[in-house]
Amino acid sequence: MRFSRELFYAAPPEDVFAMLADPAYREAVGAAQGVVSLEVSSTPTGSGRTVVVDSVQRTAGLPAIATKVTGETSRAIVREEWTDPTSATVRVESPGKPARAAGTISLAADDAGSRYTVALDLEVKVPLLGTKLEKIMADTVSAGLDAEHAVGVAWLEGDR
Template sequence: MKFRHELAYDAPPAAVFEMLADPEFRQAACAAQDVISAEVTLEREGNGFTLSVDQEQRTDDLPSFARTFAGASTRAIQREHWADTTGGTLQIDTPGKPSTLKGTITLRPEGSGTVEIVELEIKVKVPLIAGKLEKLLAEKVAAGMDAEHGVGIDYLAGR
């Protein structure tokens, strides 16, 4: 399943990049998503950075058929590699689960602001209900991005 989600920020791309490269921002974004736990590792590399967010997520909001596969909680490891300030790659691994999420993140200037564009290929390898599970994963990723966006708006406003 193809996934695309856009988030608009009232700040130039350089400021949005610096926000995304701040481990404290990433930790606050995890807290806004009400995860059980999160470990953020971020290393600056030249003009970019490498990020890993290893988090334990709640599954009590999932339909029962999805909880059968996810369990009482689920682990997600988000990995980003930014070669420069314009964008990077994104991969979300779910250890022990039959799913893959891979794609790109792009920061595009728009007027005086920035649009963050996330495009992913979401695949679940479960016969018969793969489509339903892919749709649920897409909804969870979008909800996480929206929570991070809320934290980002406050961050960029200095709050």
């Protein structure tokens, strides 16, 4: 399933990229999302950066069809490979689960700030239920981006 979402930040791309590369920001996002555990690394790579966020989330609130596959918690390892401060590839792995996502992130200047765009291919390999589970996954990713955006807006306004 194809998923795409665009967010806007009232700050220049270099400030948004610095925020995205800051482990403290990623930890604040995890706290806002109520994760059970979180490990973050952010490593310079040439003119870009590799950011890895390894988290465990509770699955309470997901439909029963999803919790049968995920259990009470689900681990997600998000790996962003930023080739430069404007573009990245992203992979999301869920060890031991039949779900994955891969795609791109772009960061572009906009009239009054920055446009942050995520485009993903979501895949859940479960016979007969995969499409329904991909829709649930898309809703979960969208809710996660909402939380990330709220933290990001506050972060860029100085609330750290």
